[in-house]
Amino acid sequence: MNKDIQITVTSIYDFLARSRPAQTRKTLFVVIALITGCSDSSSNPIAGTNPPETPEVISTPDGNSPTAENNSNPAISPATIEAEDIAAARLLTQATFGTTIEDINRVKALGIEQWIDDQFTQPGSSHLAYALNNGGSSSNAEARVNKWWLDAIDSEDQLRGRVAFALSQIFVVSDVQQTLGNAQLGLADYYDMLRDNAFGNYRDLLEDVTLSPVMGVYLSMLQNARANPASNTRADENFAREVMQLFSIGLHELNLDGTPKLANGRQIATYTQDDIAEYARVYTGWAYANTDRWDAQPLSQYADFLNPMVPYPQYHDTGEKRLLGGVVSPAGLTAEEDLRIALDSLFNHPSVGPFFVKQLIQRLVTSNPTAGYVERVARIFNNNGEGVRGDLQAVVRAILLDDEARNGHSTNANFGKLREPLLRMTHLWRAFDAQFADGRNNYTSNAPQLKNIASSFGQSALNAASVFNFFHPDYAPLGAIRDAGLVAPESEIYSENYVLSTNTFISTYIHKFYYAGTEAGGVQFLTYINIEPQTRTAANPEDLLDELNLVLMSGQMPDDMRNILMQHLDALPNDIRGRAQRVKDSISLIMTQPAYLVQK
């Protein structure tokens, strides 16, 4: 094992044994007694998932028992602890809004598989309800944005939140669009819909997306009327095109492993312009619920953004539609019947599995999954083992438990993905126990720039520039990435402009707003990190870097990077101020580094 990525047991134990400052609002989830050390995760990707019968306890590398309280159990080997800590941290990087020591211990206590299953049962809470109870209105985005941050930083249902955020980048709607900028409650409800469907079935998700009035406005299926020869109008093609290109089957036919099918060396178009026109006729005759006004204006009292669109039969095209895969929706059907047949035709298309799961893998685990990884997950999409197609819970489970997710960092040189700027910020605040300034109870009143964070980060929840998201899944910057035939979607928002503003923002919330015991900055003003525990650890820089390596970098810090940081920390004084500086400098320097920025 690499000495430099070892987590000394003492430092972990110290961390867990720490008490919190009185003003913190969160309770440390202490699971020392449950720390398990059963198997080496490198020999079995899904191992370590069953806690041992008897809880075991840790020892220091030199074999001495930790001196802190609560330790009365026999020791296990430090190497085992290390591998387990790393395995847990890596899972949390993929499955949450940022690794924390608490969550590492929870994963270790439950085992990876059980932790995932436990996450499936976490209910979470409604974004719409929060917005309604906290001053949200159709034109005020603040409550919706607050709830996104509260969820990301503090909620227990981390996996649901992370998957929903991924889904929001596939089934994109955005308040950049002017009408939706004034439908903020509808957007909160849309996000709830994604959350509710995150572990449901893809077919239900597809239908809920299709009938959402928010999506109806965004891709103009709302009030899409059948052709009227008298006024020389025809059905709107917008939703018909994008639901195929972006939400379901993609532009080109795919093999199960996500690679394109070829005919005479050329990719095969999944659909033609004529197909779009046929589907456009399907998606006619839908408008706002709870009114009989077909043409209700989006800013009027009749625009219901909180209930699915309903059919207005007189505007539906009842002619026959010839759909993909030889499916025919016969003449005379209702809008609902046509829709069911059309969405089924997309849902049953063989490209859906590989097209959808590859993007989900990219959002959670790695930008360049191997064909085998995509195929294994796509098989689960096609059949969860019980004959069910589109089971998203099974898909998420398969993505996270796959050998490539669990061990790709050591088996695949190109494994990993650039961290999204939003997820860097949530990581900081989760890992270092962000606290609200006195008298505040949300993140945006504590950090006003969060309301307009897209201007700094290039992204914010439900705020993409277009239905093509903040970045394209196949984006490959020129240079080594493209030369190697790889993609790095998030690199599209790593422009010089966003790199400058993102790093300034994050560094400010490290160096300026922090609590380190008697040493603190800005805590009465804005959200601050609580680095008091780390500041104590910083008396021994080796221990500090062990902890930060684990919680920020999942134990992947290169030796040379660690050596440089060690020199820096050793040169800072070992008094309270110097120790706090050691912590802040380490965090901010680590978070600029390539080895951190690429989640592995």
Added chain:
Amino acid sequence: MTKSYQSRRQFIKAGAYSALFGSGAAAVNGKMSLIGSALAAQGDYASLPGYKALVCVFLYGGSDSFNLFVPSEQGRYQQYNQARGQLALAQNSLLSSTSLSVLFNPNLAGLRDIYDAGDLAIVRNVGNLIQPVTRNEYQNHPERIPTELFAHNHQQEQVQKSWSSRPTGLVGAGWGGRMADLLMEANSGSLPPSYSMNNSNFFQPGNRSRPIAINPLSGPRLMDYLDNNTNTSSDQRDATLMQLLALQPQNPIEQFARASFINARDSARALSSVIEASPDLGPLNTNNRLATQLRMVARMISGREQLNMRRQIFFVGLGGWDTHDNQTPRLNALSTELNEGLADFNRALVELGVQNQVTTFTTSDFGRSLTINGDGSDHGWGGHYLVMGGAVNGGSLYGSWPEYAVGGSDDVGDKGRIIPSLSLNQYGAALGSWMGLSNSDLLDVFPDLRNFDSGWQTQYGLFNA
């Protein structure tokens, strides 16, 4: 391409790699150069005289330019009016111009005035083409047609890269970038010729030159706490940061992350003082996204001598043109923004005294369908674009009007998606020729250009002699 030219390029490429390799060591000494951004080299363009800049205004979403510029001649207007149905703009609402052959959208009064002053031209029915095609060829020869026509992302990429005979994924650099690869020889120093006010795009990355993305409101700003030129940093932390940045990762995505951080930091160091020193160009409506971006372009141009720039390529973007629904009010807002933004920029360039040296042009994913889908239009193909600047032989129309007939000879089918009569290759080559690129190099920049007529060699008369 001549043999000597090829070997020169290979020599430069080798130089680029050694610079990349060495930049880490330079970083430790606090003398970083922008990684792979631009390298001065001697060659055909090193002695280009004067200053010239090209500004690409990309209208994201597919601009309904058929409703920005409308034919005035009675027969054509009637054809337009009939094809567009309820989307058609009433003849008496349109703005006339001295040339009498074109009417402007009512919100484009400022552009009409620039047109009448002879500093703005309209290039009609331009689009993404591999070769000239007819309706019959479109329907029977798919191999002659760019792939994924009508899909936003692919058309944005193809239009910005302009090499449509190759599948989208096989083209790397954009045509702006391929021009910059050559024109950067006219500049000295390590800064690239290309600057984006709209973050990433496909137009500007070149095989040797990389664009720098600049914040359109503030310009590049030094990173707080991570740059010892700020009062929030410390020399000690900065020295450690330099050491860390000297580490060379193996993973290609990590290599990108490293380069993006170094380039960002260096770009702020190189440019923030230039922006701060730029002259006051008067009040700016920051609600106008285009005006905001173009104002920053003007401020960058004002620093051209300080930066040793003689050829520059800028990119700005204006989104929201995908007017599938509610088109009339949306197009009103967008055309107002376009008009104010371009007119403001034109004023600023006059004030800086560089109006004759800067040429601004529009383009988009595609044009839109003539036909109406209820209250909007769908994805089309050809569209009308504008070229603005003191060097432009303005007040004139270039190219030709399409037949505004649904199902007519210029329609790919029966929805009024219009086959372009002028290729983006030709359009871009005329602009590149004005920038000083040789005909042979333009054939490299636009590999499909050889499939079209050679009028681009004389710039179609688009520029004043």
